[in-house]
Amino acid sequence: MKPTLTRLSPSASVDEVCEVLERDGGLIIENLVDEATLKGLWEDLGPALDDWDYGDNDFAGHRTKRLSSLFARTRHAATIALLPQFLGAARRLIQRPVPVWMGGQRVELAPNVQISATQVIQIWPDEGAQWLHRDDMSHLRTYPSPISRVQLMLAMSDFTTENGATLVVPGSHTLGDEEPPAKDQAVPAEMTAGSCLIWLGGTYHGGGPNRSDGPRTGLTISMIAGNMRQEENQFLAVPVEKVRAYPEEVQRLLGYDTCPPFLGWYESADPHLVLQDKPAAAGDVTGGER
Numbered sequence: 001m002k003p004t005l006t007r008l009s010p011s012a013s014v015d016e017v018c019e020v021l022e023r024d025g026g027l028i029i030e031n032l033v034d035e036a037t038l039k040g041l042w043e044d045l046g047p048a049l050d051d052w053d054y055g056d057n058d059f060a061g062h063r064t065k066r067l068s069s070l071f072a073r074t075r076h077a078a079t080i081a082l083l084p085q086f087l088g089a090a091r092r093l094i095q096r097p098v099p100v101w102m103g104g105q106r107v108e109l110a111p112n113v114q115i116s117a118t119q120v121i122q123i124w125p126d127e128g129a130q131w132l133h134r135d136d137m138s139h140l141r142t143y144p145s146p147i148s149r150v151q152l153m154l155a156m157s158d159f160t161t162e163n164g165a166t167l168v169v170p171g172s173h174t175l176g177d178e179e180p181p182a183k184d185q186a187v188p189a190e191m192t193a194g195s196c197l198i199w200l201g202g203t204y205h206g207g208g209p210n211r212s213d214g215p216r217t218g219l220t221i222s223m224i225a226g227n228m229r230q231e232e233n234q235f236l237a238v239p240v241e242k243v244r245a246y247p248e249e250v251q252r253l254l255g256y257d258t259c260p261p262f263l264g265w266y267e268s269a270d271p272h273l274v275l276q277d278k279p280a281a282a283g284d285v286t287g288g289e290r
Contacts, residue, residue, distance in 0.1 A: 003170040005187055005197075014088035017198065021089060021150070025173035026189075026199035029085055033154055033194045037079050041156060041219065044074035045120055049217075054124070063127035064207065069237040070118035070219070071246070071254060078250045080154055081115060081221050086198060090150040090223035093200075102261070109260045115253045116149065116224040117231040120156070122217045123164035123210045130206035132169065132181045135222065138231045141201070143177050149201025151222040153189070159218065161188045164210035166197055166218070173202035226259030244275050251275055 006020045006027045020027045048067055055061040070077040081087065090113050097108035134141075136149055159165035165188035169181045181204035188208055189197040199205060201224070210216065222231065234254045243251055251257075256272045258264045264271060 003185060003187060005168060005170060005189060008085075012085060014085060014092055017085045017089045018092050021093065021198065021200055022147075024170045025203035026168045026170060026197065026205070028189060028191050028195060028197050030191065030195045032083060032085070032196045033080065035194065037076050038156060038194055040076045041074060044076060045070070045219075048073065049120060049122060059131060059133075061123065061127050061130065061207065063124040063210070065120075065122040065124070067120040067122075068118055068232060070120065070221070071115075071234070071250075072238045072242050075245075077118060077221070078246055080152065080219065081223075081250065081253060083152070083196070086150070086152045086196070086221075087113075087223065089198065093147045093150060094223070094225050096146065100261075111225040111227045111259050112257065113223045113253070114226045114230060114255055114257070114259075115234060116222040116228075118219075118221050118237070119232075120217065120219050121153075121207065122215050123207055124215045125210050125213055127164060127207070127210045129167065129209040132167065132183065132186060132204045132206045134202055134204055136201035139201075139224075139228055143175060143202060145202060147200055147202070148225045148228060149222055151199055151201065151220060153197040153199075154219040155191045155193050155195050155197075156217040156219055157193050157215070159189055159191045159195075159216055160212070161190060161208065162210075163212040163214065163216040164208040165190050165216065167206050167208045168197070168199060169204040172204040173200045175204070223253075226257065227263050230255060240275070248272070 008029045010032045052065045052067050055064050094113050095110040097110040099106055099108055167186040168189055169186045172181045256275055258270055
């Protein structure tokens with residue numbers, strides 16, 4: 001029997017989301033984003049998307065538009081990144097401690113999370129299906145593997161089988177490296193505008209073919225472990241003056257933070273100090289080579 005994607009309500013807890021993600025690798029939360037946020041996203045991103053070009057290769061799509069640098073383009077990106085079920089699940093699943101020895105003592109340290117890639121993806125009529133892939137391929141992860149990436153796709157317009165709803169292979173996050181995904185097990189993430197697909201970096205998925213007479217539009221943000229390189233270079237994508245306008249939590253998610261124990265420091269200090277125009281002080285970050 002063909003698998004299905006579990007659907008949760010917008011009141012679903014982080015515990016519920018994590019349980020389904022660990023079991024199935026993906027799920028849909030219906031009506032998670034309010035109409036005012038959707039309207040704001042369209043107002044901020046729609047004009048640029050209208051002027052954007054299609055992709056130029058089979059993976060990106062020849063009838064697909066991909067608009068990035070979202071935190072530079074709309075403040076509403078922060079609303080999506082901070083959705084409790086999304087950010088909460090990312091933190092719960094990624095921030096798992098590992099043992100290390102420091103100062104002759106065994107301690108457990110966990111990575112934090114950071115924003116990796118942001119895009120609006122608009123699939124137009126006559127686009128074919130995208131290759132099924134794992135987003136973890138960006139970091140050349142081998143499987144089985146600990147969870148290091150959690151991703152969200154917000155339906156900015158309705159997602160249907162006909163217009164290119166994202167295809168997901170439930171359970172494929174458990175496959176080994178030499179086990180290809182079964183195409184006949186891929187199911188379309190059909191959902192109404194405002195609903196969200198959330199999936200793990202190890203889950204096989206891909207954009208569906210658009211056989212309708214209009215485009216489908218989705219907005220995606222990924223979270224990864226803080227000790228991994230961001231897929232989209234947020235330091236280039238978002239000018240520092242725009243970063244300063246965000247709350248501190250978002251600033252740190254964009255990369256102005258250190259990952260335990262001290263990865264990502266600037267002048268041996270917390271890089272967030274750069275946004276505060278404060279000089280780095282000795283001892284602001286534990287550690288360092290000598």
